[in-house]
Amino acid sequence: MTALFFVLTGLLMLVGYAVGLYFGDPLGFMFIGLIFAGGINFASYFWSDKIVVKMSGAKLIQESDSPILYAAVRKIANEAQIPMPKVGIVNSPQPNAFATGRGPDKAVVVATSSILSTLTQPELEAVIGHEMGHVVHRDVLTSSVAATMAGVISYVGNIALWSMMFGGYGGNRNGANPLALIAAIVLVPLGATFVRLGISRNLEYNADEYGAKLTHNPGALASALVKISSMAKMRQNPRGGQNAPSPSTASLWIVNPFRGGSLVELFSTHPSTQHRVERLRKIGEEIGVYVP
Numbered sequence: 706m707t708a709l710f711f712v713l714t715g716l717l718m719l720v721g722y723a724v725g726l727y728f729g730d731p732l733g734f735m736f737i738g739l740i741f742a743g744g745i746n747f748a749s750y751f752w753s754d755k756i757v758v759k760m761s762g763a764k765l766i767q768e769s770d771s772p773i774l775y776a777a778v779r780k781i782a783n784e785a786q787i788p789m790p791k792v793g794i795v796n797s798p799q800p801n802a803f804a805t806g807r808g809p810d811k812a813v814v815v816a817t818s819s820i821l822s823t824l825t826q827p828e829l830e831a832v833i834g835h836e837m838g839h840v841v842h843r844d845v846l847t848s849s850v851a852a853t854m855a856g857v858i859s860y861v862g863n864i865a866l867w868s869m870m871f872g873g874y875g876g877n878r879n880g881a882n883p884l885a886l887i888a889a890i891v892l893v894p895l896g897a898t899f900v901r902l903g904i905s906r907n908l909e910y911n912a913d914e915y916g917a918k919l920t921h922n923p924g925a926l927a928s929a930l931v932k933i934s935s936m937a938k939m940r941q942n943p944r945g946g947q948n949a950p951s952p953s954t955a956s957l958w959i960v961n962p963f964r965g966g967s968l969v970e971l972f973s974t975h976p977s978t979q980h981r982v983e984r985l986r987k988i989g990e991e992i993g994v995y996v997p
Contacts, residue, residue: 712900716858753845754791754806754813761803761954763793763815770794773821774829778814781833784919785841790814800824800933803957804836805845812840823936824929831916831926832933835959838915844908848956851901905956905974913981914988923985924996930985933960934978 748756758765768775775792782789790804790812800823806812814836820829839845913930917923937960955961956974982996989996 716896716900750807750845754811757803757805757954757957758793758813758815761793761795761815761957763795763813765791765793765813771821773826774816777826777829777833781830781837781919785834785837787812787837787841790840792816794818799936799962801937801958801960801962802832802836803954803959804839805957806840807845808843809840814840820933823932825925827920827922827925828929828932831920831922832929832959834916834919835912835926836916837919838912839908841915842908842911844912847904847908851904902974906976909959909975910981910984913985917985917988918992921992921994923989923992923994927982927985927996930960930978930981937962 766775771792771794774794778792779789787809790806790809791814793813793815795801795815795817797817798819800817800820802814802816802820804812804814814833816832820832824832913926917926920926955963960978961973961975986996
């Protein structure tokens, strides 16, 4: 967290310096951007469970609605020694799952309706174990910090870029090279985005390790990731009242529901399934469990 603050704050200062060379005094709109992004992320952090559940189209359920899913969540929560999270279901043909909430006492675990018919019981428990990793490690806090800082940097950069485009060169008080300033304004927010994506991918690796060791079954998590990933191309909104995943919630799911070419993977919030399976094999070697 400390390293994250230093890196993103440094990038924010860099883009502020670049804007300052052109406009003379960028502190005013930098402060406004900081307050604006901070306010949104503050709300996202404290009410993330309600916001995300609504955005994903999930419905909170009782044990009688899905005894198998409910039992799996209760079992893994007991093993993780955390309070029983709320449980939700998204009616979707694409198997997937995510967890939200800022801590163990505010957690919500959500799965799609098709995950029960796609995964075996050990695979389902391994997936729930991964999601418990996000809950126990309070990954929502880290993600919120990364998103806030990256958002501020991009916000300030966008304001400066549009101001330069529509304001001409009259604001260039120090004779700075406008092309160099534009490059800084564009590339620095891009760098902040890559930092945020790197944080997100690292959180997925950590949750994989936690879930594998909690359930003592890295092979089940590996096979579950392969199954879920193989069905991640179902982007259309199917008939029958079922939901297609929303791009705004893509980073939350255990597997990114949107797949594409190498450029899409470059900007993905998740590491590749192949890399995750390779790491799970190494974890299996560490704990003495064979992972095929």
